Amino acid sequence: MTEKRSITPDIESDILKYMEEWKTGCYGDKFTWAKLANATGFSRQALQANHRIKAGYDDVKQLLKGSGTEINALADLEKEVAALRSENSKLKKQNEAYRQKYVRWQENAAERGISVDVLNKPLLPSFKETMRHKDAED
Numbered sequence: 001m002t003e004k005r006s007i008t009p010d011i012e013s014d015i016l017k018y019m020e021e022w023k024t025g026c027y028g029d030k031f032t033w034a035k036l037a038n039a040t041g042f043s044r045q046a047l048q049a050n051h052r053i054k055a056g057y058d059d060v061k062q063l064l065k066g067s068g069t070e071i072n073a074l075a076d077l078e079k080e081v082a083a084l085r086s087e088n089s090k091l092k093k094q095n096e097a098y099r100q101k102y103v104r105w106q107e108n109a110a111e112r113g114i115s116v117d118v119l120n121k122p123l124l125p126s127f128k129e130t131m132r133h134k135d136a137e138d
Contacts, residue, residue, distance in 0.1 A: 007042060007050050015040055015047070019056045022064070025072060029064045033057070 007015070018039060022031050033044040036057065040047065047053050109119055125133075 005042070007046060007053070011040075012050060012052060015042075015053055016056050019053075019060050022060045025064070031057075031060050031064055 015036075019036070021027065033047065036047055037044050047057070106116065106119070109116075
């Protein structure tokens with residue numbers, strides 16, 4: 001004769017912890033009631049009747065369905081960090097090139113008697129811009 005067991009709060013907690021491990025993707029991305037039943041020793045019906053376990057199961061399924069496991073998310077973040085580091089390095093080189101160009105232009109302007117104040121003087125508005133402001137005032 002088989003022994004009749006019920007899901008106690010301690011067992012429920014252990015099952016929920018086990019399902020949390022599934023969210024990391026360490027057991028794969030195919031989570032089923034059968035796998036949960038085999039791991040816990042309870043039937044699918046008994047597991048599904050428990051509201052917290054059912055909600056946890058649905059969460060795991062939804063997460064794995066979207067390939068949103070923590071391992072996948074970590075890999076995606078590592079790729080993003082590598083891309084951002086590469087972009088940062090490229091932008092630093094570009095910024096340094098602009099800095100050198102500015103110094104070169106500043107020196108060339110100084111040789112020709114043009115001061116930094118003259119170079120920093122704001123540009124006069126273009127004809128188009130002047131006409132737009134004139135039309136807006138009318």
